[in-house]
Amino acid sequence: xxxxxxxxxxxxxxxxxxxxxxxxxxxxxxxxxxxxxxxxxxxxxxxxxxxxxxxxxxxxxxxxxxxxxxxxxxxxxxxxxxxxxxxxxxxxxxxxxxxxxxxxxxxxxxxxxxxxxxxxxxxxxxxxxxxxxxxxxxxxxxxxxxxxxxxxxxxxxxxxxxxxxxxxxxxxxxxxxxxxxxxxxxxx
Amino acid sequence: xxxxxxxxxxxxxxxxxxxxxxxxxxxxxxxxxxxxxxxxxxxxxxxxxxxxxxxxxxxxxxxxxxxxxxxxxxxxxxxxxxxxxxxxxxxxxxxxxxxxxxxxxxxxxxxxxxxxxxxxxxxxxxxxxxxxxxxxxxxxxxxxxxxxxxxxxxxxxxxxxxxxxx
Amino acid sequence: xxxxxxxxxxxxxxxxxxxxxxxxxxxxxxxxxxxxxxxxxxxxxxxxxxxxxxxxxxxxxxxxxxxxxxxxxxxxxxxxxxxxxxxxxxxxxxxxxxxxxxxxxxxxxxxxxxxxxxxxxxxxxxxxxxxxxxxxxxxxxxxxxxxxxxxxxxxxxxxxxxxxxxxxxxxxxxxxxxxxxxxxxxxxxxxxxxxxxxxxxxxxxxxxxxxxxxxxxxxxxxxxxxxxxxxxxxxxxxxxxxxxxxxxxxxxxxxxxxxxxxxxxxxxxxxxxxxxxxxxxxxxxxxxxxxxxxxxxxxxxxxxxxxxxxxxxxxxxxxxxxxxxxxxxxxxxxxxxxxxxxxxxxxxxxxxxx
Numbered sequence: 001x002x003x004x005x006x007x008x009x010x011x012x013x014x015x016x017x018x019x020x021x022x023x024x025x026x027x028x029x030x031x032x033x034x035x036x037x038x039x040x041x042x043x044x045x046x047x048x049x050x051x052x053x054x055x056x057x058x059x060x061x062x063x064x065x066x067x068x069x070x071x072x073x074x075x076x077x078x079x080x081x082x083x084x085x086x087x088x089x090x091x092x093x094x095x096x097x098x099x100x101x102x103x104x105x106x107x108x109x110x111x112x113x114x115x116x117x118x119x120x121x122x123x124x125x126x127x128x129x130x131x132x133x134x135x136x137x138x139x140x141x142x143x144x145x146x147x148x149x150x151x152x153x154x155x156x157x158x159x160x161x162x163x164x165x166x167x168x169x170x171x172x173x174x175x176x177x178x179x180x181x182x183x184x185x186x187x188x
Numbered sequence: 189x190x191x192x193x194x195x196x197x198x199x200x201x202x203x204x205x206x207x208x209x210x211x212x213x214x215x216x217x218x219x220x221x222x223x224x225x226x227x228x229x230x231x232x233x234x235x236x237x238x239x240x241x242x243x244x245x246x247x248x249x250x251x252x253x254x255x256x257x258x259x260x261x262x263x264x265x266x267x268x269x270x271x272x273x274x275x276x277x278x279x280x281x282x283x284x285x286x287x288x289x290x291x292x293x294x295x296x297x298x299x300x301x302x303x304x305x306x307x308x309x310x311x312x313x314x315x316x317x318x319x320x321x322x323x324x325x326x327x328x329x330x331x332x333x334x335x336x337x338x339x340x341x342x343x344x345x346x347x348x349x350x351x352x353x354x
Numbered sequence: 355x356x357x358x359x360x361x362x363x364x365x366x367x368x369x370x371x372x373x374x375x376x377x378x379x380x381x382x383x384x385x386x387x388x389x390x391x392x393x394x395x396x397x398x399x400x401x402x403x404x405x406x407x408x409x410x411x412x413x414x415x416x417x418x419x420x421x422x423x424x425x426x427x428x429x430x431x432x433x434x435x436x437x438x439x440x441x442x443x444x445x446x447x448x449x450x451x452x453x454x455x456x457x458x459x460x461x462x463x464x465x466x467x468x469x470x471x472x473x474x475x476x477x478x479x480x481x482x483x484x485x486x487x488x489x490x491x492x493x494x495x496x497x498x499x500x501x502x503x504x505x506x507x508x509x510x511x512x513x514x515x516x517x518x519x520x521x522x523x524x525x526x527x528x529x530x531x532x533x534x535x536x537x538x539x540x541x542x543x544x545x546x547x548x549x550x551x552x553x554x555x556x557x558x559x560x561x562x563x564x565x566x567x568x569x570x571x572x573x574x575x576x577x578x579x580x581x582x583x584x585x586x587x588x589x590x591x592x593x594x595x596x597x598x599x600x601x602x603x604x605x606x607x608x609x610x611x612x613x614x615x616x617x618x619x620x621x622x623x624x625x626x627x628x629x630x631x632x633x634x635x636x637x638x639x640x641x642x643x644x645x646x647x648x649x650x651x652x653x654x655x656x657x658x659x660x661x662x663x664x665x666x667x668x669x670x671x672x673x674x675x676x677x678x679x680x681x682x683x684x685x686x687x688x689x690x691x692x693x694x695x696x697x698x699x700x701x702x703x704x705x706x707x708x
Contacts, residue, residue, distance in 0.1 A: 034667040252486025
């Protein structure tokens with residue numbers, strides 16, 4: 001039979017020589033191999049203390065953005081919900097009243113905004129669809145919860161911390177986006 | 189009563205209780221375990237007589253090797269209490285009478301002999317120590333020792349022959 | 355007087371027993387941690403590093419976890435034997451420590467205190483007796499579980515231990531011919547004056563080492579707990595601390611067999627490259643004894659690491675390979691070693707004349 005690849009290895013079935021049957025040289029060889037591993041570099045990263053750098057296109061849980069004055073950017077236009085292939089996003093719009101200018105940037109805002117994180121496939125289409133730069137995918141990942149309903153994130157879970165009241169938490173939530181102000185590279 | 193005597197009585201009672209346990213246990217595995225207790229008690233007696241070598245050899249050979257083989261066989265045969273057929277009353281009576289007769293013979297034989305008047309030396313003497321034992325074994329009793337070793341060898345060869353399939 | 359007992363010696367021995375038992379327990383505890391660390395290092399991992407610095411409290415956490423697990427006793431098992439099994443395993447493991455000389459002697463409160471619990475003149479045979487008792491812990495546990503896999507594991511373990519006891523004993527006979535004593539303390543003393551026994555009995559040591567691996571049920575001889583064939587081996591049905599006892603007994607066995615091997619072949623508490631007697635004159639008895647204890651400990655730790663190193667290098671034997679190695683290779687080799695040693699000893703007694 002002709003070999004299809006050149007990776008064929010014929011297994012040798014010839015009886016072992018006396019040297020091989022002594023076991024000990026082979027065992028010694030194996031032990032030297034394991035011993036050499038003592039000096040190898042450990043590839044493990046001590047996870048919670050150290051983290052790997054995220055890729056600039058990393059897509060984690062969504063976050064709802066605010067502007068510099070802490071006003072919500074979302075106008076509840078619904079483009080993200082339309083773009084969502086998993087239909088994970090629902091929202092209800094409401095009109096900004098007088099005196100709420102410090103809360104919402106535009107006249108219309110999302111009174112209710114929910115993302116079902118169990119449905120979400122983290123494709124990032126919502127981020128691409130958003131005309132107001134109100135939603136983007138953060139670097140938070142692998143959420144845990146005791147119940148399924150805990151995975152339906154409401155506005156209180158999604159909104160980024162107020163940059164005025166809690167600038168540190170805001171910075172943290174921004175993640176490496178702060179380092180890449182040009183964006184994640186996939187918006188046009 | 190000093191500590192040697194206390195130990196002697198304790199070990200004797202242990203040995204007899206163990207022996208009764210061997211006979212009385214329904215489950216053969218328990219019988220074997222009781223037998224091990226008996227061996228330990230006897231080894232204790234050896235130690236009281238300063239025969240440490242005999243004591244430890246008794247444990248290694250009997251309790252450690254032979255009883256393990258017993259356990260092997262019993263465990264693999266899976267002798268349950270209900271698998272054992274009920275023996276009829278006459279058989280039990282016959283066994284009891286036979287056992288009594290054997291005991292009578294022992295008592296009769298030992299009561300007349302001088303052995304009964306000799307008291308073994310407690311906690312002294314070096315008869316049971318390994319150096320002395322070796323000298324006696326390889327000087328005075330070389331021929332019986334070698335003959336018994338040949339006997340063992342032939343037994344081993346016999347076992348191999350029986351064990352080999354044609 | 356009803357009982358005339360020297361209470362000071364009882365107190366002395368009691369303290370020594372407590373120290374030795376506690377010491378072996380603690381060392382066995384940290385052997386589990388060491389095993390995981392060594393395994394990690396040999397496999398380019400990090401090993402336990404969460405509980406305390408470098409995971410130093412990991413064994414405590416493991417023990418605590420085992421204690422809080424539910425204790426399950428199978429319905430159809432014989433309860434007494436089921437509990438007796440791990441107890442026996444633990445007991446026989448600890449008992450070996452009684453004859454190992456942990457050091458020379460301390461001079462405290464105007465009396466010499468020997469650092470050996472019992473200097474019986476059949477020391478090494480006592481070790482053998484206890485080791486052969488160790489089979490029962492496994493066998494009883496495996497049988498009492500009333501489970502086929504446990505029984506098979508127990509049978510495997512028992513036949514393995516019995517098979518490897520023979521070459522072990524034969525290898526030792528050659529050593530006994532050289533040293534001329536059965537007492538471990540006398541053996542160590544002999545090695546302090548002359549060279550270590552490893553140089554006199556290299557083949558005997560090799561056989562003894564292989565058998566010690568088998569007796570401790572360590573890889574490559576850990577067939578008794580082959581997960582892929584036997585579910586878990588003889589401790590399949592065990593849970594909670596009873597399982598812990600079985601696992602723990604293995605590490606105690608490992609520690610004490612290392613101690614025995616060091617005493618037999620590597621000079622025990624002998625300080626290498628130093629004349630101990632001269633050191634005693636210089637530093638005083640107590641300090642030298644402490645240093646000797648430290649040296650013994652270092653030697654034992656080296657052996658423990660060796661045990662672990664081998665474990666994470668060599669895969670498990672197949673059962674027929676195990677039996678072939680034991681009966682067809684090691685026993686003839688040990689007998690050959692015995693004959694050779696006997697011939698040499700005779701020749702030496704005859705001043706090298708035939």
